[in-house]
Amino acid sequence: MSDSISAGMPGKIHIHLLDSSTGQSIQSWRFEDRLLIRIGRSEENQIVITDPSVSRFHAELQYQGGHWQVVNFGKNGILIGGKSVPQTRIEDHMTFRLGSSGPLFRFGWREVKFEEMNTISGVSFVPSPAIKIDEAQKDLQVKEIAESEYFQKLQRVSQQLRSQTNKTETS
Amino acid sequence: MGKIISVHSFRGGTGKSNLTANLAVRVACLGRRVGIIDTDIQSPGIHVLFGLKEQQTNRSLNDYLWGRCPIEETAHNVSEFVRHEARTPIEIPELFLIPSSLKIADIARILQQGYEVSLLNDGFRALIKELNLDYLFIDTHPGVNEETLLSIAISDQLLVVLRPDHQDFQGTAVTVELARKLDVPKMYLLVNKVPAGTDIQGLQQQVESIYRVPMLAAFPLNMEMLRVASSGIFCLRYPDHPFTEELNRVAGQLTA
Numbered sequence: 519m520s521d522s523i524s525a526g527m528p529g530k531i532h533i534h535l536l537d538s539s540t541g542q543s544i545q546s547w548r549f550e551d552r553l554l555i556r557i558g559r560s561e562e563n564q565i566v567i568t569d570p571s572v573s574r575f576h577a578e579l580q581y582q583g584g585h586w587q588v589v590n591f592g593k594n595g596i597l598i599g600g601k602s603v604p605q606t607r608i609e610d611h612m613t614f615r616l617g618s619s620g621p622l623f624r625f626g627w628r629e630v631k632f633e634e635m636n637t638i639s640g641v642s643f644v645p646s647p648a649i650k651i652d653e654a655q656k657d658l659q660v661k662e663i664a665e666s667e668y669f670q671k672l673q674r675v676s677q678q679l680r681s682q683t684n685k686t687e688t689s
Numbered sequence: 690m691g692k693i694i695s696v697h698s699f700r701g702g703t704g705k706s707n708l709t710a711n712l713a714v715r716v717a718c719l720g721r722r723v724g725i726i727d728t729d730i731q732s733p734g735i736h737v738l739f740g741l742k743e744q745q746t747n748r749s750l751n752d753y754l755w756g757r758c759p760i761e762e763t764a765h766n767v768s769e770f771v772r773h774e775a776r777t778p779i780e781i782p783e784l785f786l787i788p789s790s791l792k793i794a795d796i797a798r799i800l801q802q803g804y805e806v807s808l809l810n811d812g813f814r815a816l817i818k819e820l821n822l823d824y825l826f827i828d829t830h831p832g833v834n835e836e837t838l839l840s841i842a843i844s845d846q847l848l849v850v851l852r853p854d855h856q857d858f859q860g861t862a863v864t865v866e867l868a869r870k871l872d873v874p875k876m877y878l879l880v881n882k883v884p885a886g887t888d889i890q891g892l893q894q895q896v897e898s899i900y901r902v903p904m905l906a907a908f909p910l911n912m913e914m915l916r917v918a919s920s921g922i923f924c925l926r927y928p929d930h931p932f933t934e935e936l937n938r939v940a941g942q943l944t945a
Contacts, residue, residue, distance in 0.1 A: 538912040544930040569916050647853050649895050651862045660866045676842040676871050
């Protein structure tokens with residue numbers, strides 16, 4: 519891992535962890551004038567991700583020569599646009615994934631509000647499933663259980679049991 | 690008054706234990722003293738979410754049911770684990786977990802010999818008193834049996850968890866009807882693992898119309914939960930996730 523220093527200061531950047539299904543930001547980090555940001559499972563990183571597909575020290579965001587680049591140090595690699603890259607320049611709003619099925623991040627220097635990141639692109643609208651209950655079968659199952667000696671005893675004492683529990687703190 | 694909240698599902702795989710653990714943590718984060726008891730003696734699992742391993746659990750619910758110790762001695766204080774898991778500092782009073790035994794021999798024994806179910810009721814009351822609990826969450830075994838019926842019968846609030854899946858719909862109808870016969874004071878439905886893009890309003894209308902029970906939440910199916918894979922408490926790892934926002938809302942409703 520490297521700690522190289524570059525000319526100039528990078529200003530503010532925002533890293534968002536995205537929900538893979540919806541693209542919504544579920545967690546975000548903000549850094550200011552930081553030249554090196556480490557991502558991994560270890561708590562020594564600036565961004566700690568407890569995901570089994572993430573290495574202890576998986577990736578670095580390095581600011582060098584006036585731009586940012588993402589560098590891979592992880593076993594499962596970094597994917598951008600579905601392709602594994604060992605190291606590449608990273609631009610505003612670019613996304614990268616740690617491992618083929620790992621967490622997805624968006625990098626940027628403009629803070630995007632939660633509502634702006636809410637996208638349904640790629641998610642088709644699913645009508646709720648039609649719920650159908652076989653009432654006759656339900657009644658039969660309920661009757662079988664409700665007529666048992668144990669259930670009938672419970673019915674008789676349930677009120678008493680609840681009031682006993684509620685009085686416990688005063689006993 | 691210590692309140693008992695039972696979390697139940699007719700079938701396995703609904704995410705009941707994950708929801709129980711996460712809701713209990715959210716309630717604790719609201720400043721309440723909370724206990725969680727795993728009464729799924731046949732297939733204990735919620736302890737995994739709290740990082741509790743077999744060698745760490747000197748006493749379990751099984752020991753209490755076999756008369757070896759008072760139930761409060763089976764309570765494991767997991768507050769420190771929760772504080773450590775949280776991404777930002779959190780204040781919680783105390784959070785206790787009463788696990789079921791993880792030893793295969795213990796599970797086999799209790800399945801073979803059974804136990805006095807009424808002891809569970811005595812145990813719940815003792816836990817609330819001895820640990821001074823505001824809430825006791827009961828993580829029940831799926832399906833309907835004497836233990837789950839007892840948990841339902843003594844609950845102040847019953848949460849029935851189901852997936853938007855036809856196999857869950859029918860069994861949930863049976864559970865809801867039985868709970869009505871047992872006069873549970875408050876009952877809610879939690880629909881879990883809802884696919885992205887589902888018409889939530891339509892789902893809520895249907896659920897509430899058919900079961901005549903309020904649907905408290907629809908939790909989204911999400912990759913992050915799959916990745917956590919019960920290795921920890923989701924809401925602590927993803928405090929800003931929409932799933933966690935739903936948990937916060939439900940916790941607020943339960944403690945209102």
